[in-house]
Amino acid sequence: MNSGYVFDARAVFIALAGPFGGAIAGVITGVAAGLTRFLIGGSGTFAGIAGIAVAMAAGVIFARFGPRRQTLRSLAILGLGTATMVFSLLLTDIDTAGSLFRRVGLPLTLVNILGVMLLGYVLEGTRRGTDHLRVVEFNADRDPLTNLFNRRALAQFAQNLRRQETGDTAHGCVVLFDIDRFKSVNDRYGHARGDVVLRTVADTITHRVRRSDVAVRYGGEEIAVILIGTAIDDARRVAEQIRGVVEELVFEHENQHFSVTVSAGISAFDADGTQLEHALDFADRALYRAKNAGRNRTETLLVPGLEVVSTGSTAS
Template identity: 40%
Template sequence: MKTYIKEIKQMINKSLAKSTLLSIGIRISIIVTIMAFLSYHHIVNILEEQTLDKLEKYITERADKESIIFKLAQDNHNTFKQAYLELWSKRKTANANPRFDQLFNKQNDGTLRLTTSAFTGFERSHTSSSDYKGESRWISGFIGRGAPVANKEFRNRVLLSYDLVDQFAQGWSNRFANTYVSLPEGVNIVYWENLNWAAGASSDLDIPEEEWVYIANKKNNPQRKSVWTGLYYDQTADEWMVSCETPIDDEKGEHLINVGHDILLNNLFQRVFDDRLEGTHNFIIRKDGRLIAHPSYVELIQKAHGLLNISELKDTKIVSQYQNISESIDKYGNKPQIINDSASDVFIAIAPIEGPEWYFVTVYPKTLLASPAQLTAQFIFFLGFISLIVELVMLYLVLLKKVLHPMERFEKASKLISEAQYNLSPVLSDVNLRKDEMGRLSAAMLSMAEQIHKNTLTMEETIKLRTKELELAKYLAEQQARTDSLTELANRRSFFEIGSLALQQTEEGGGTLSVVMLDVDKFKNINDTYGHAVGDEVLKRIATALQQSLRPTDLCARLGGEEFAILLHNTDLHGAKKVAEKIRVLFTTIVIEADGEKIQFTASFGVSQLTSKGEQLDDLLKLADERLYKAKNSGRNCIVSQ
């Protein structure tokens, strides 16, 4: 039925519908779709050019903005360094003991700490009101155990460091959280507003082993330039930060001090994460893959104490982005650039941050370009769709009579055929009068229905005939499966099936059941002497004699060769023996002529009876068989029942 409907639709598609619906509806749909598609890609291309320009300006400005703080830190350090070296030649031999002992107090834990008044504040010495130098405060100092505090040169370095921190740090505090000086011997002089760093420092603090100190030593910084730490946690300040450290050496190359600034994590993260283009995200990395700041990995960075490398992440997307960044830097150099990352479907804008050798990265998803383009394309497509609907409605009114009405009739006719009703004339009468394709289709459907009707009648007759043939074949097959082909008695399979059922019925309903087994005496001699044809005749005559001697309720079967079994219903052992005797005597009267000779034969019998519940047919046959062979051994042509 589905094939017929499909053929109808195909015929319609080749005529009226093709010249109307397809020629108008599909044409408009294709035009609208193409216009929307071209508009979308045109707008995407324009937006992409504009976005790349904007992104390049943004990344350059952001990198410059971030670089300012790092440049400023280095400028401050250069100022500090110049001042320190100018004063050091004059101060290194001065008598520092009275002032040093006044400023630093020996602690019970073996360390020295700057006097509390240096942090809480005191007025700097002056001679008159016009010479007033303001108040010194917020400075704390820590000298670790083992420092050479008795050394004159060491004391002068510490005091000069303190004086210059007091001179410069307050003026720099509007851009930096702190200013500090560390000495290789385990000293740190810190200006930090409202934070007494030295007071919170542990007596076990090993300052030379801190990253913000050892990155400036000669081993790690042989160029003796300003260097930046990675992100780290300062336990004393309880803050996450990065630090700029500048070593200061004397004219002989001796390492005197390090001057440092810290940039606190919160300030850095706030600038990087919050100051961004809508829909994008920013992060900072080092060229070696160390992740400085990333909005998705703040906790991991902190957990790794600022030593998190991108290669340690399971995020394949950011790993791939880093690989692209690294390859682009190697190829195009250390300058602002934009990478088209097709794998992640993003633009990656990168620019170097001067100072710490970091890179500011902005990830711009391409979907941000697609959204406005999609809106425009959708609007164009919507207008085209409305136009298409209007035109199709008008077309529908024209086709209603020409196509849709005949289609409805064809559908009803097809339904009648599916219901085995083949008189379609009442349904297709008006359509059949038309001279166009619909009329020809109607005539074809009427002819098809008539032919289907004829074929159906023929098929039903064929099915009936075939069914009868199959039933007969089934009957013959079942008979062959249960009947011995030579004697036409039941075969071994049939005997066991019927016998097992009879045994079950006897046990459930009461009564007796006996089995007689017989075997033709010296049957092999008959076959060898007269041939198998005579032997087969003997078996047939035995089968006839058995059928004549038994009741209709009894079962006789050929178990194989010259061996037969008889199942006697409601017959005890004595009655079974009488039946066996009757058959034995009958066998002696049978005469078969072969080659002019008269042949006679005898048989031996074994008899058994069902005596208790639970016995199986195999048990009765086994017992009867044993008694049969006793009869053979007793001279043949006799019956054994015990």
């Protein structure tokens, strides 16, 4: 500080707050820096706050209208915009402004431009690495065709459930869906059309369960849905709703229209010993019964005593 004037690299951080933290973060950073400069005081307070406002504006404008991914070229443009804060010195008297321009104008400009470019480049590299890691982690738990969770994610979910002793997350129901005669769809219309059918059925299921529930591609054309904290009767209603919606779907292939149906098997798990793995096994047995009973129906089978609770109705 010299005669109430402060020169540092704060404008670099203020300008980068917008592109890397969002417009709101840029405004908050700028306001916080401006208040701090006001508290410091001195004859250069007004010019200092104006310079901070310029850097903040450059960052916020870039956050709203600039590229999503930063390159050295875009960062150089942001750096030039940030460097214009040096003209806030003109808000002082002409003699002081001239003296400060000669002493710190060029160094301050270079610090702002190079600082934004170098620090921004490092931040962009870190962001790209974090995004890549997030994508890798996401894909590791997802089926690439349906975007449902895969068996690996299901195993982890089951492990987490075993750690639960009480609460809604410790019990629920399993609904295991299977597309009826899916092999005939592939044989007649081709595997590409079969993939469309599978993706559409998967989307239909995920749009009719809660965000807290878990939908898994359990097998080739089998989809398991873990309904958290759901009673067996409610699970059956959900399964029947999905079964009815799938039955109404219409697919097209070379001017031919066709539809598919699904069968469903339901079982339950709880915190008292009926683990998810057992529930999945009995849901699979219930599904087998639904297939043998004519398909396009829902069967329910509870683990204790292999008791059949209720049977679904075939479609008319």
